Amino acid sequence: MMKRPEFRTAALGLIWLAASQLSVTAHAVGVADAAGNAQAGAGKVAMCIGCHGIEGYRAAFPEVYRVPMIGGQNAKYIEIALHDYKKGNRKYATMRAIATSLSDQDIADIAAYYAAQAPSSRNNPDK
Ligand code: HEC
Numbered sequence: 001m002m003k004r005p006e007f008r009t010a011a012l013g014l015i016w017l018a019a020s021q022l023s024v025t026a027h028a029v030g031v032a033d034a035a036g037n038a039q040a041g042a043g044k045v046a047m048c049i050g051c052h053g054i055e056g057y058r059a060a061f062p063e064v065y066r067v068p069m070i071g072g073q074n075a076k077y078i079e080i081a082l083h084d085y086k087k088g089n090r091k092y093a094t095m096r097a098i099a100t101s102l103s104d105q106d107i108a109d110i111a112a113y114y115a116a117q118a119p120s121s122r123n124n125p126d127k
Helices: 005-029 038-042 046-052 075-087 093-100 104-115
Strands: 058-060 064-066
Touching: 038 104, 046 093, 075 093, 075 104
Parallel strands: none
Antiparallel strands: 058 064
């Protein structure tokens, strides 16, 4: 999939940042079970907010394009979507790279976190 170079650079930066955070998380968590923990998930979505946290659900970074709303989405739906990106059943390159960096536990936690969000959630800058 063709991408503008600035987009690719920015995305790689995000992924690098994400990977460095997640490796710390992975060490702390140890062996993963698949039950999602929304509180743990809150610490794992820093890299998602740049794209999924824009009002109107459009990222302006580095150009405007549509990003789906995931706050308040069903946890199973989010989990399946992330596993599909990871396996390559969904093809969007940036999401695929991100999902590949997530463990099953990360995915479960993130899904639980986003599923618990509502537009009125006080701490919900990140829809
Ligand atoms: C670089 C921007 C970007 C980042 C960072 C990003 N996403 Fe995405 N995400 C997208 C775009 C764009 C789509 C739509 C892709 C498509 O058409 O398949 C998407 C799709 C998704 C979907 C599928 C939504 C649906 O309605 O089907 C989920 C779930 C998701 N992202 C979760 C995450 C999570 C969790 C993170 C952080 C770990 C994250 N994304 C980080 C841009 C991003």
